[in-house]
Each structure stands twice: as structure tokens, then as C-alpha cells.
Amino acid sequence: MKKDNPRRSFLKKATLTSAALTAAPLVWSSGYEEKIALQRQYAPQAFSPNDHINLALIGAGIQGIYDTKAALSVAGITLVAACDLYTGRLDRAKELWGDAIFTTRDYREILSRKDVDAVIVATPDHWHQKITIAALEAGKHVYCEKPMVQDPKDGQAIINAQRKSGKICQVGSQSMASLGNEKAKQLYMDGAIGEMVMLDMYNDRYSAEGAWQYPIPPDADPETVDFDTFLGGAPKVPFDTKRFFRWRNYQDYGTGVAGDLFVHAFSTLNHILDSHGPNRALSTGGLRYWKDGRDVPDVTITLYDYPKTDTHAAFNAAFRINFIAGNGGGGGFKLIGTEGEMEVGQNSVTLKRSKLGMVPGGYSMVAFTEATQEKIRAGYAQQNLESRASSLNVGTTTWEAPRDYKGGHHDHFYNFFTAIREKGSVVQDPTFGLRAAGAALLANESYFKKGPVQWDPTGMKFI
Numbered sequence: 079m080k081k082d083n084p085r086r087s088f089l090k091k092a093t094l095t096s097a098a099l100t101a102a103p104l105v106w107s108s109g110y111e112e113k114i115a116l117q118r119q120y121a122p123q124a125f126s127p128n129d130h131i132n133l134a135l136i137g138a139g140i141q142g143i144y145d146t147k148a149a150l151s152v153a154g155i156t157l158v159a160a161c162d163l164y165t166g167r168l169d170r171a172k173e174l175w176g177d178a179i180f181t182t183r184d185y186r187e188i189l190s191r192k193d194v195d196a197v198i199v200a201t202p203d204h205w206h207q208k209i210t211i212a213a214l215e216a217g218k219h220v221y222c223e224k225p226m227v228q229d230p231k232d233g234q235a236i237i238n239a240q241r242k243s244g245k246i247c248q249v250g251s252q253s254m255a256s257l258g259n260e261k262a263k264q265l266y267m268d269g270a271i272g273e274m275v276m277l278d279m280y281n282d283r284y285s286a287e288g289a290w291q292y293p294i295p296p297d298a299d300p301e302t303v304d305f306d307t308f309l310g311g312a313p314k315v316p317f318d319t320k321r322f323f324r325w326r327n328y329q330d331y332g333t334g335v336a337g338d339l340f341v342h343a344f345s346t347l348n349h350i351l352d353s354h355g356p357n358r359a360l361s362t363g364g365l366r367y368w369k370d371g372r373d374v375p376d377v378t379i380t381l382y383d384y385p386k387t388d389t390h391a392a393f394n395a396a397f398r399i400n401f402i403a404g405n406g407g408g409g410g411f412k413l414i415g416t417e418g419e420m421e422v423g424q425n426s427v428t429l430k431r432s433k434l435g436m437v438p439g440g441y442s443m444v445a446f447t448e449a450t451q452e453k454i455r456a457g458y459a460q461q462n463l464e465s466r467a468s469s470l471n472v473g474t475t476t477w478e479a480p481r482d483y484k485g486g487h488h489d490h491f492y493n494f495f496t497a498i499r500e501k502g503s504v505v506q507d508p509t510f511g512l513r514a515a516g517a518a519l520l521a522n523e524s525y526f527k528k529g530p531v532q533w534d535p536t537g538m539k540f541i
């Protein structure tokens with residue numbers, strides 16, 4: 079979608095709602111209220127038996143539980159089965175969803191069941207591709223957690239399997255589906271920040287849990303944990319509960335902060351800008367504090383180049399993750415443009431537009447005589463630069479989602495199930511998922527190669 083003149087189109091709209099630019103917070107514009115109203119139509123009584131979807135969970139760990147809860151917040155969904163390699167997680171699944179659910183350690187037993195329509199794949203990253211393809215081939219719809227693949231080279235096979243199967247495959251960066259992200263997309267397309275100049279993303283953490291030191295249960299042993307299956311195609315190593323429960327810390331199973339955190343940012347950014355993503359990355363960092371056996375950095379700084387396209391100017395993105403943030407932590411995601419900037423969250427967007435200073439102030443005038451300063455000011459006035467600058471609509475506005483908004487995770491599952499029910503499509507399909515994962519994983523490629531790396535965001539290949 080090409081924007082003709084971003085500034086003019088936004089100023090026109092801004093004039094119509096000039097109060098909007100000074101008062102905060104605002105309710106969402108009517109389009110967003112409609113979206114919420116649409117979701118509310120899906121009250122349980124609206125379901126015919128044909129709309130009912132039976133779901134199974136493969137990988138019943140932390141995110142598998144959050145995913146299943148979000149999935150079950152959409153009406154007409156039943157969890158019928160769960161699969162995991164640790165017995166305690168299967169016990170937990172029954173505790174949460176009842177003894178009637180079928181449980182197994184073997185995902186193939188889930189895929190062969192006729193009563194399963196769709197599966198969530200929430201295993202560690204190194205299992206995503208294999209299980210997703212097997213599920214599609216078995217005729218199941220798939221919600222695959224992000225990053226869609228551990229290695230971008232594995233992505234095309236999922237795209238092909240989804241096309242061949244005709245089933246819905248949705249990748250799980252749920253923020254992208256939120257009202258906050260949708261509002262940011264609308265504002266960007268309306269020209270609210272002008273042309274993109276920079277993207278500033280950071281995530282600072284200051285806790286062991288934030289640094290992926292997840293708890294190891296006291297009953298974990300070779301009986302309760304199927305360690306050999308967990309390893310899958312990764313190198314064989316002796317039984318190790320740290321590797322099993324803290325798999326993110328090892329390149330063999332995870333994707334570091336790139337696949338864990340950057341990938342969400344790329345899903346959001348590519349969606350807002352209608353972009354295929356960056357074409358170059360340069361990453362640095364190191365393992366500074368969490369020397370617990372991990373082989374991935376705990377501080378990462380990556381710079382990305384986005385090339386110019388029909389929907390955005392060429393711009394740079396800076397991503398920073400710090401797992402030893404002495405200030406207690408926090409995060410940010412800010413799009414910075416020629417006309418302003420916006421901080422984007424799942425439930426809110428804050429837009430700041432400011433006046434571009436054209437007329438020099440005292441700083442540079444100090445070196446001229448009073449008479450020369452007068453002449454310089456007169457020259458600017460003659461060009462009418464001052465009045466043009468002050469006619470810009472400036473101020474800070476925050477849009478907030480309604481209090482009872484169910485959030486991006488609910489919306490993402492709602493979109494997935496709606497696509498299944500209506501034989502439609504999803505935005506975060508395997509092509510979208512590979513573009514987000516590929517962009518994110520460039521950070522690892524560059525970090526370990528110690529130099530810049532290039533990527534074809536449309537062809538989805540390393541150059």
C-alpha cells in the first residue's frame with residue numbers, strides 16, 4: 079500500500095480531530111470498537127456443532143499453558159489431549175483441564191487421533207519444524223509457537239507443507255494481533271509519524287527468571303523425563319536436567335534472545351509497516367554475567383538496515399537486550415519518523431508529534447553581531463519557515479484499549495480459529511513467520527560470525 083503524502087493525509091485527519099492531539103487518553107476509533115464488537119458476537123450460544131474445534135497441546139510447558147488458556151478463551155474450543163516429555167507436565171495438564179484429556183509422551187499419538195482438529199506446537203524451538211510438518215501432513219491445523227524455525231533454512235519446508243495440506247498454520251507472535259499493534263498500523267499508514275527514520279527496541283531484565291534460569295522440579299530424573307526424545311536431531315549428550323528445563327540457554331535447542339524476543343518485534347514491525355523486513359544486520363554483545371553453562375550471550379546489541387520499499391523509507395533499527403539490567407529492567411518499542419514518534423504496546427499507543435525547529439536559536443547566533451542576527455532572522459521570516467513550523471499539529475496522545483479488552487493472545491487465537499471455521503487465512507502464516515524468524519536470527523548469524531550479514535527479506539534467504 080503506497081502512502082501518497084503521509085504528512086498531508088495525517089494533518090487533514092488531525093485537523094478534524096484536533097482535540098485528539100492534546101487530550102489523553104483517547105478511546106479507540108470506531109474501527110477498533112467494531113473489531114471488539116465482532117469478537118463479542120462469538121458468544122458460546124452462537125456456535126453450531128460444526129463450528130466446534132477440538133484442540134490438542136504438544137509441549138505442555140510454560141507457553142503451552144498460556145497458549146491453551148488463551149485458546150480456550152475463544153468460545154467453541156475444547157482441549158482433548160496433551161503431549162509432553164516430562165510426566166509432571168502431563169499431571170499439570172490434567173490438573174488444569176481435567177482427567178478426561180488424553181495424555182502421552184509421543185506426539186505421533188496425538189496426530190493419529192481422529193478427534194483432534196488443531197494442535198498447538200509449544201515445544202522448544204528445535205522441534206517446531208518437524209512436528210509442524212507432521213501435523214499438517216496428518217491433516218491438522220497448526221498454531222506453531224515462535225520462532226517458527228530454529229534455522230531459517232528450514233522455513234520453506236513448512237511453507238510448502240502448509241500449502242499442500244490446505245490447513246491453517248498460524249505462527250505464535252501474539253502481540254501482532256493486538257489492538258495496540260493494529261492502532262499503530264493505522265496511525266502509521268495515515269502518516270502520523272511521516273517517513274520512518276529509526277526503530278528503537280530494548281528489553282532489560284534483572285532477575286534469574288528473566289535470564290531464563292527456570293526452576294528444575296525435584297522429581298526430574300530419567301524415569302520422569304524422556305531426555306533422548308527431547309534431544310531429537312541435536313547432538314547426543316548425557317542426561318541433563320538443566321539442558322531439558324533451561325533449553326533456551328543452549329544453541330542446540332533454542333535461538334537465544336534473537337528467536338525468543340527479537341522475533342516478536344519483527345512480527346509487530348513488519349505488520350505495522352507492511353514490510354518484508356530488514357536486509358542486513360550487525361550484532362555484538364557477550365556473556366557477561368550468567369555463566370551457568372549457557373552458550374548464548376546475555377547482552378546483545380543488533381543493528382538492522384531496512385531497505386526502502388513502497389510502504390516505508392529506508393531506515394535503521396536498533397535492538398538491545400540486557401539480562402543484567404541493574405536498574406530493575408523494562409522495555410520499549412518506538413517507531414521514530416520525520417514527523418513524530420510512537421511507542422507501541424499491545425494495549426496502548428502513545429504518539430508524540432513535535433515541531434521541527436527550522437529557525438536557529440541563541441546557540442549558533444551568538445557568534446554574529448546583533449545587526450547580522452537581525453538580518454538572519456528576517457531572512458527566515460521572509461521564507462515563511464517559522465510559520466510553517468508552528469502550523470504543524472503537535473502534542474502527545476495516548477490511545478488505550480478498553481478496560482475489558484481480552485488482549486492480543488486472545489485475538490491471535492480468535493483469528494486462528496476464525497480462519498479454520500471460515501476456511502479463510504491468517505496474517506501470521508508460515509511466510510510471515512519465516513520473514514520474522516529470518517530477520518531475528520540474522521542477529522545470531524552476525525554475532526557468531528563476528529561481522530555483518532545480509533538477507534533477502536522477500537526471497538527469505540541468506541545472501
Ligand SMILES: NC(=O)c1ccc[n+]([C@@H]2O[C@H](COP(=O)([O-])OP(=O)(O)OC[C@H]3O[C@@H](n4cnc5c(N)ncnc54)[C@H](O)[C@@H]3O)[C@@H](O)[C@H]2O)c1
Pocket residue numbers: 136137138139140141142161162163164167183185200201202203205223224225250251252307308322323337338
Ligand atoms: N509467544 C510467546 O510469547 C512465547 C513465550 C514463551 C515461549 N514461547 C515459545 O514457546 C515454546 C516453548 O517455550 P516454553 O517457555 O513453554 O518452554 P518449556 O520448556 O516451559 O516447555 C516446553 C515443553 O515442551 C516439551 N517438549 C520438548 N520436546 C518435546 C517433544 N518432542 N514432544 C513433546 N513435548 C516436548 C518439554 O517437556 C516442555 O515441557 C518455545 O518455542 C518458545 O520460543 C513463546
